[in-house]
Amino acid sequence: MITRSPIPLQRQDESEESRQNGSQREAPGTGRGWSPTPPAWQAQLAGAIRDPRELCRRLGLNERWLPGAEAGHALFEVRVPEAFLSRMRPGDPDDPLLRQVLPLNAEARPVPGYVADPLEEAAHTPAKGLIHKYAGRVLLIASPTCAVNCRYCFRRHFPYAENSPSTAQWEASLETLRGDATIREAILSGGDPLAASDRRLSWLVERLGEIPHLKRLRIHTRLPVVIPDRVDDALLAWLSATRLQKVVVLHINHEQEIDDAVIAACARLKAAGVTLLNQSVLLRGVNASVAALAALSERLFDAGVLPYYLHVLDPVAGAAHFDVPDDEARELVAGLREELPGFLMPRLVREIPGEGSKTPL
Numbered sequence: 377m378i379t380r381s382p383i384p385l386q387r388q389d390e391s392e393e394s395r396q397n398g399s400q401r402e403a404p405g406t407g408r409g410w411s412p413t414p415p416a417w418q419a420q421l422a423g424a425i426r427d428p429r430e431l432c433r434r435l436g437l438n439e440r441w442l443p444g445a446e447a448g449h450a451l452f453e454v455r456v457p458e459a460f461l462s463r464m465r466p467g468d469p470d471d472p473l474l475r476q477v478l479p480l481n482a483e484a485r486p487v488p489g490y491v492a493d494p495l496e497e498a499a500h501t502p503a504k505g506l507i508h509k510y511a512g513r514v515l516l517i518a519s520p521t522c523a524v525n526c527r528y529c530f531r532r533h534f535p536y537a538e539n540s541p542s543t544a545q546w547e548a549s550l551e552t553l554r555g556d557a558t559i560r561e562a563i564l565s566g567g568d569p570l571a572a573s574d575r576r577l578s579w580l581v582e583r584l585g586e587i588p589h590l591k592r593l594r595i596h597t598r599l600p601v602v603i604p605d606r607v608d609d610a611l612l613a614w615l616s617a618t619r620l621q622k623v624v625v626l627h628i629n630h631e632q633e634i635d636d637a638v639i640a641a642c643a644r645l646k647a648a649g650v651t652l653l654n655q656s657v658l659l660r661g662v663n664a665s666v667a668a669l670a671a672l673s674e675r676l677f678d679a680g681v682l683p684y685y686l687h688v689l690d691p692v693a694g695a696a697h698f699d700v701p702d703d704e705a706r707e708l709v710a711g712l713r714e715e716l717p718g719f720l721m722p723r724l725v726r727e728i729p730g731e732g733s734k735t736p737l
């Protein structure tokens with residue numbers, strides 16, 4: 377699982393951008409069609425719910441959920457965009473979307489084997505913002521920010537402040553890519569790479585397209601799901617312009633996440649020539665049943681998205697209550713195989729530090 381996680385505010389990203397590009401910033405109404413007002417998605421990102429009390433109030437939850445929500449929030453900030461909240465059932469503490477974002481008391485309980493950096497990424501980050509673990513593919517941390525903070529995120533303790541990419545770091549990553557002809561695919565990850573501005577992303581993707589041995593651009597993102605307005609004309613402009621083959625790997629765990637706005641966002645991406653895949657995490661209390669997983673695959677295909685990976689939980693501290701044991705995971709997938717055509721079957725995998733690929737279970 378790679379595209380999941382946190383940190384400060386959009387404002388930080390933007391202030392960094394002004395610091396770096398301030399003097400060259402094009403005047404409103406000139407240049408290549410950059411909007412003088414911030415795009416709608418940025419306002420939605422800035423307006424995401426960041427207060428556990430507000431989250432409980434908006435969903436009409438009983439007061440007894442509040443202490444846990446506040447305790448978990450202190451460990452890893454609550455963040456839920458309105459568009460995602462709108463798909464939750466009010467008054468239902470077991471709602472499968474809410475369970476992904478509501479901190480519980482259990483997060484504060486230490487559990488043996490659950491650690492801060494389960495994938496040992498710190499050891500695989502030679503240049504800041506770049507992770508090269510698998511042959512032919514390099515992962516660039518294109519934005520430290522996420523639009524939603526998922527409680528099970530394996531990067532919930534990731535030192536993003538140190539990995540927030542500056543343009544100079546992107547230049548260094550690009551230099552690494554230029555110098556290694558074995559790399560065929562650049563994967564933008566984060567945080568959520570689409571939390572970066574289109575101005576910065578189009579710059580990066582243009583540079584990537586100039587590297588002759590690169591064939592593919594892959595983007596691991598949850599933004600089109602939690603804020604479908606992210607897939608706007610400015611995004612589609614740079615995405616359509618690149619010569620690289622494009623793959624977007626979404627992150628959806630439950631069919632209820634896919635509403636009409638998400639379907640429309642997927643259609644726009646497809647029309648821009650993007651291959652759409654999905655990765656999920658197998659989560660107790662969210663999707664750990666054959667029925668839920670089958671419904672998810674069906675709904676994904678309705679949206680033009682193929683299931684790719686079903687990850688077992690990475691043992692990150694604070695997420696143990698989501699765990700599904702391996703035997704149960706295998707049984708679920710066996711049951712799923714009886715329900716679905718082969719092309720709607722996700723691959724059940726685990727990420728093991730030091731291995732050269734995801735490991736099938």
Ligand SMILES: *Cc1c(COP(=O)(O)O)cnc(C)c1O
Nearest residue numbers: 377378507509510513515563734
């Ligand atoms: C998951 C992952 C990839 C992509 O792996 P695929 O099997 O190609 O989807 C690449 N780099 C890192 C560091 C990853 O964790």
Ligand code: SF4
Nearest residue numbers: 379380381522526529
């Ligand atoms: S979207 Fe969720 S799972 Fe993905 S990096 Fe962000 S917090 Fe983690």
